Amino acid sequence: MSTAATTTELDVLREVERRVLWLSTAIIDHANRNRKDPSGLKIGGHQASSASLATIMTALWFSHLGSGDRVSVKPHASPVLHAINYLLGELDEKYLTTLREFGGLQSYPSRSKDPDPVDYSTGSVGIGATAPIWGALARRYVSSRFGGVSAGRQYSLVGDAELDEGAVWEAILDPMVSELGEVVWIVDLNRQSLDRVVPNIGAPRIEGMFAAAGWQVLTVKYGHLLHELFDRPGGDALRTRIDGMQNPEYQRLLRCDAAEVRDRLPGTESSDSGTSIGRDEKLAELVSGLDDETLLAAVRNLGGHDIAALGDAFGEIDDTRPTVILAYTVKGYGLATAGHPQNHGSLLTEPQMQQLSADVGVSLDDPWQRFAPDSDAGRLCADTAQRLTRPPNGTGEVAALPTDIGRTPSGRATTQAALGRALLDLTREAPEASSRVVTLCPDVSSSTNLGGWVNKVGVWSTAERKDWFDDDPETILHWRERPTGQHLELGIAEGNLVGALGELGATWSRWGQPLLPIGVLYDPFVERALEPWSFGIYAGGQSILVGTPSGVSLAAEGGAHQSITTPSVGLEQPGCVTYEPAFAIDVEWTLLASLARLGRPDGTSAYLRLSTRPVEQALAAIPSDPAARERRRKQVVAGAYPIRRASGERPDLTIAVMGAMVTEALTAADRLAEQGTSADVVVVTSPGLLFDAVQARAGRPVPGPAQEWVLDAAFPARRASPLVTLLDGHPHTLAFLGGVNQVRATHLGVTRFGQSGDLASVYRHHGIDADAVVSAALDLL
Known part of the structure; x- marks a missing residue:
């Protein structure tokens, strides 16, 4: 007005x-x-x-x-x-x-x-x-x-x-x-x-x-009524009196009748400090000339x-x-x-x-x-x-995303580095869908391996800005800011990161323009971001949160930077699927599946927990046959897959492992085999999806379509055996797996604050190295 x-x-x-x-x-x-x-x-x-x-x-x-x-x-x-x-x-x-x-x-x-x-x-x-x-x-x-x-x-x-x-x-x-x-x-x-x-x-x-x-x-x-009174004789005193009041004294006036206001407003016997503040006669004269209705309206005006x-x-x-x-x-x-x-x-x-x-x-x-x-x-x-009527939103959709880019990683690699590689591959294999991807970081782009992606797509800015280091041969990460960029860099505040992530993930419903937002932050700080991220999901914001590096595998950083409870996020957070990939190919498959769930009315968010620990990619034993490879991919996306089956109809033991700890699980299985104990090894990529499958099989309601078949693929009843679970995080995350086939189980993980050290020492300290797995298995058997 x-x-x-x-x-x-x-x-x-x-x-x-x-x-x-x-x-x-x-x-x-x-x-x-x-x-x-x-x-x-x-x-x-x-x-x-x-x-x-x-x-x-x-x-x-x-x-x-x-x-x-x-x-x-x-x-x-x-x-x-x-x-x-x-x-x-x-x-x-x-x-x-x-x-x-x-x-x-x-x-x-x-x-x-x-x-x-x-x-x-x-x-x-x-x-x-x-x-x-x-x-x-x-x-x-x-x-x-x-x-x-x-x-x-x-x-x-x-x-x-x-x-x-x-x-x-x-x-x-x-x-x-x-x-x-x-x-x-x-x-x-x-x-x-x-x-x-x-x-x-x-x-x-x-x-x-x-x-x-x-x-x-x-x-x-x-x-306007008070401003009009301020212009009258005594008005300056009225303004000074109200401006100088403590809030409780002013609020008390609101509970007074007109007679009490006339008595209190010109001055009271004592202030908060107990000393007299005097009585202003000009102010008393002003308020005495107001009728009751005007006076009461004025103190509320x-x-x-x-x-x-x-x-x-x-x-x-x-x-x-x-x-x-x-x-x-x-x-x-x-x-x-x-x-x-x-x-x-x-x-x-x-x-x-x-x-x-x-x-x-x-x-x-x-x-x-x-x-x-x-x-x-x-x-x-x-x-x-009529003025506030909004035109209907468009029905924009994300272009088709591939489910498998087709590469088979080799050598030693980390799941953290695999994220940047997968995003770059996506720009070549599916450029239209890739154009909908927007990444966010709280000042950790280079240390979370997004440098190649940032160099490729540029940094978003409302206007193009000169990159003064563009001609510096020693500069690896190029900060090219322009309106066509696809990376947003925020300050070091995780709440801001996930706040922006939630709103970027809601553009499909606000303006009919779906985006595929991915926020990357250090996994130890995921819990700091969980409340606003959860609220963003509740409000319809669909996004991917990537926590990396994770666990006590970040050995040299010490207990302040070692996450413990984050693996169970997917078990507890509505509207979210959690993955902890073990290999680079698992990152690609789970990332593509997570992207495919975004920007749609029935969409869901995802949380990927990645590691800086290098793992031999040959251990993944990716099938060369296309049908067998696709079968493995579906199992990875559904929550678990067998990576090793012992000979015979039923093994002596099953080891279920998450993430980069797959090396310890396979090493322990080899050592147990040398002692005559056969072991199946199952890689769990999503404990939340497995838990939903368990609940659905028991006839209990689950938040989305559960894939019960993954339980039979990963933990078939015919191969049920005592179970050891292993992860770089709190062991309760996988504790429910013993109930899949009602077997005896031991659960290994991290339950204490960590400390700095080499990887072997830290794993030994927490009881999650290969020795601990072998010992737990022998105790169980």
């Missing part, structure tokens, strides 16, 4: 604002008062947090948003989003009574689970707030690479408490972000957290931090609840750099609980709901009224719905 808005236009917006406030409050009230949970658990909801944003969201949706804009709504304001969607005809009335009901409106905005339009899933504090930053980056990438994507602002509606999250500042400080002028954050500065009124929210400090990061900072502190003031701020947005608008608000504005320090999860009583319904002009017995179509408010809703 610009400053030129007419009084009539503002009046209509205020009428819509009141209806939005009512609907959001009633949605929560109905869920708690009319629907009882037989378990006795509180259904919950956040009436006060919703009320805090009702004005801002009304002003944004009904005056300023365009069809190309997208908005991330703070988690606790989801009822406001549903109320607006209802008024715009985007949500059926039947859902208004289903908040937090199974199959109904979700607790927090969800792209994948809510029945109405949601631009960004939120709920994990800080992650939803930063998502539009990475959404803006993804839109620019798609636009520069493939075109046809409409521009628009990317808004985040952020609760002030979310600014406590480190993920917020990691995102703001990334060098790429300062160029994203379409990013706009609106901070709901209500100065309350869940438990209390925050004594000092430090708004000037927040302003300085955003400004130092290159953001435009706009502050909407006071509404913060900028975040003044539609005209918000419109002025929106009109000042500078689209050449990111913008943050700090909008001062009252938590619970317009409700009987406004400003109370414990209003976060409180619910209005029935009499309070009756009073609110009377104020708004809607019956509590018929709460879901829309505006009459021929009313000013009804016409505004219709016009807004």
Whole structure:
């Protein structure tokens, strides 16, 4: 709303604002008062947090948003989003009574689970707030690479408490972000957290931090009524008094009647320090001349609840750099609980709901009224719905991907190096599909063997930049930045990496332009990235996360850089398939299979755990016969394959091994054979897929189509024998395999923090060397 808005236009917006406030409050009230949970658990909801944003969201949706804009709504304001969607005809009335009901409106905005339009899933504090930053980056990438994507602002509606999250500042400080002028954050500065009124929210400090990061900072502190009072005699004293108040004192004023405000506002007997702050007579004279209604309205007249003031701020947005608008608000504005320090999860009583319904002009017995179509408010809703209508997305698909490039690696190689080789091979074998691949790194491109790929495809940038080392003969990694590049380099912040990964993986649903995003980071830091990556998967972002180097095989780096628990990620993370390849050919096959699952409505993400340990590729014994090779490939992709079968109908022992530990497993099998003990060796590439197959065979539900046949291929019942499992990670990852054929089992792995040393010493220390396998086998037998 610009400053030129007419009084009539503002009046209509205020009428819509009141209806939005009512609907959001009633949605929560109905869920708690009319629907009882037989378990006795509180259904919950956040009436006060919703009320805090009702004005801002009304002003944004009904005056300023365009069809190309997208908005991330703070988690606790989801009822406001549903109320607006209802008024715009985007949500059926039947859902208004289903908040937090199974199959109904979700607790927090969800792209994948809510029945109405949601631009960004939120709920994990800080992650939803930063998502539009990475959404803006993804839109620019798609636009520069493939075109046809409409521009628009990317808004985040952020609760002030979310600014406590480190993920917020990691995102703001990334060098790429300062160029994203379409990013706009609106901070709901209500100065309350869940438990209390925050004594000092430090708004000037927040302003300085955003400004130092290159953001435009706009502050909407006071509404038009207060500004008008500031111009009266005594107005300077009023501004100074309010500006100087601690947050708790101001919040206490919101709970006072007019007489108490007249007494407290000009000055109190003591300040927080216990000393008198005096009484300002000019201020006392000003407030004494105000009627009760004006006085109470004035102390609540913060900028975040003044539609005209918000419109002025929106009109000042500078689209050449990111913008943050700090909008001062009252938590619970317009409700009987406004400003109370414990209003976060409180619910209005029935009499309070009756009073609110009377104020708004809607019956509590018929709460879901829309505006009459021929009313000013009804016409505004219709016009807004038409303005925000988005054209349907295209149905872009990724070109066909090969399942096998056809090479048979030889010599000694690492699975980490095999990743870069496979990506380069893909550019030659399937250039159209390869053009959809985008890689990301947190400043570890060269140390994770992506140098060749980066040299081939270039680094993505919004504009071409000169490579000053292009003519340096000693420079191996060439940093050619241009809009056609396919590699993005972020700062050292894993949360930023997977945040961008999630949004690049959601372009198939946002703009009908699927991408194949691959993020590469050090495996020890995967757990740092798991929460935002998991949330990205939940929100529809499909991607591949590569953790490398992994395990205690990174011997010289010591315990700080040796991952232990990451192998079980695929067992536990919904929407994700995990692979730990043993050989270079396994990397190629599992990578191609993982890429084929991306960028589609039924797609899934993948996690590849790779190693820097060189392994003799001849040990893979890749069949030369095409049919036998294809059979092996299918087994690798399905989760496991036999690499060695002992002679006879049934071996004495089975060794199941993951990743680079295959060398120890085969060595141990050879040594056992010399002692007269026969052993099958099975390479497990995906414990998660095997577990799904076990569950499916038992008739239990699994997240996707399970391939039960792989159990018979890898662990046939006719060859069931005592089992030793081995991996460079926690042994519980494979502990379920003993139950496949109900055999006795011993599980070897890593359960302690590591230390620096040579590989043999480290393996011996953790009991995962060939000696440990032989000893465990003999004990078991």
